[in-house]
Amino acid sequence: MIVVAVMLLAYVGLRHDTVFYQRQLAEVVTVQKTRTTTQHDEFNNVTHHINQRVHIRLLNGKARGTVTTISNSYDSSLALTQPLKPGMQIFLSSVHGGHGWQFRTMKRDATWLPLLLGMFTLVMVQMGQAGRKTVLAMVVNMGLFILTTYLSSRMQDAAVFWLFIIFSVLAAIITLGLVMGFQQEQTWTVIITVVSTIFLTLGLAQLVFWLTNERGMHFELMTFITQLPGPMFMAMTLVGVLGAVMDEATDMIATLYALLMANPKVTVRQLITAGRHVGQEIFGALSNVLFLIFMANEIPMTLLYLRNGNNIGYTFQMNLSLGMIQTLISAIGIVLTVPVGIFWVWLFRSRRTRGMMP
Template identity: 20%
Template sequence: MNVLVLLAIILCSLMILIGGKKGTKSFISLFFNFGIVLLSIFLMTDPQANPIIIAIVACTVISCINLFFINEVNSKTITAFISTVITITLLLFLIYIITDKAMIQGFGEEEIDEILSVYSLYLGVDFVKIAVAVIIMSTIGAIIDVSISITSSMQEIFHRHPSINRKELFTSGLTIGKDILGSNTNTLFFAFIGGYLALLLWFKDLSYSFGEIVNSKIFSSEMIMIFCAGIGIAVVIPIASWVSAFYLIRVREKSQNNEASK
């Protein structure tokens, strides 16, 4: 526990020192997000609850915390929030279909040890919906990060070039997104794989063949999370670019019309 407290103090100090007020809000938001995730887990254990709806509501609240609490309510956070909601909605249908067809729900053989095997694994919940909820909540952070990066950059471009048209602004957003796409996708890959490095070493000790590793449920579910998160990042780029371009140009046109009417 002392190590955890020490690391938390170091992280908090660095975030306040480097990020100032925004860094402080970012550190506080970590606890808010943890509380939302923990509450979602408890709610999902209720057989009458729908895990997908809980995950969507949780992701919406997390988006509000990460965007509006940290960066306040402004044009870039509003457009980033709209882009995030649209992307998650579109991604939901793809995730549900893939999860159902791939049959990655439930526990894998590697996750059921001798102690757990003596207990009943019938928990009274829909594991397909649980798997969908897990993937959605695993991708939300990356989608929020990309959307705010694009909308923030596009707002800066718009302020530097207030006469820019909608098409040029949208193209600029796509160009920014292309640079973000590769780095964020690789970040996701190493973050997920790094968390399961011990499992890969265990596969080696068990003399699993390459085919057995690829076809194992736990490995497949992890790779599906990576692919879905990557798809979410790719999809949010044009959506955030279009929403931001539409919003900024619409505000400019409305302002010009108000000035002309005076």
């Protein structure tokens, strides 16, 4: 009930917050289809183009409450355009010297923000104190990511990668520290494992790129790139590796510390064996999750290329090659997490043992 109440309150509030916007907002009142045309291409793809006459009511500004009419066009693929329906709240841009309006984009916060708040509330209710720490870590990381992307748009291209390195280190420290506790040795073992594994993984990737002279790396195929594609590709890879390595390192090191608590005299060989077993259990599932996330993101463009007569090889090169390389780099990071984590657990254990000796 608490989750539903939070979501309903958020939805109602966001549907009635239009007076706080400076950009012109309107609500769709009625919609009429005025014209429909059909287009065929040489590959037998059929696209329907629909024109709409839309009656809208302005929701803010000096003309608030005024009802006017705009036009909207969309096609059946809905790839770049979308139909308008009654009840939608939309942003407008002025045309004809301020004497008319044109549909710009939808106001979506009343859809995704209640879902986000509902998820946060559910986590806090179900997990208690741990859930509240998890939500706090997520909010802080969102703020860090927004700040990082804002700064990256105002810095030199080559500095983008180093900016995201700083973000990754801070995100790892804040997330693990809030969830596991900043004063726990286990927390800092995980943090050091994550950071060192990331640097080792990206270092190996850069070495391979240098030895192969980046043959087969078509950075120019990255979409919506306005900066140097090389550093941006490495920054994207860095964030992906961070998530994968942090997931595995947390599980593996928690298992090794539990083993040390149960048997303080455990040998190095036993630590290595236990760490390898945990890594083997996690590697397959985590690598496949990363691959499926990557494939899900690329399905629309892949289908678009295939339906327009391109063969699989060309489609792979244009859409899937860079993502596959990122997935492979993340998989290498998952593999390297095991020896790196075992090393740091052994090192901290050795220092603690020497400190206890007279």
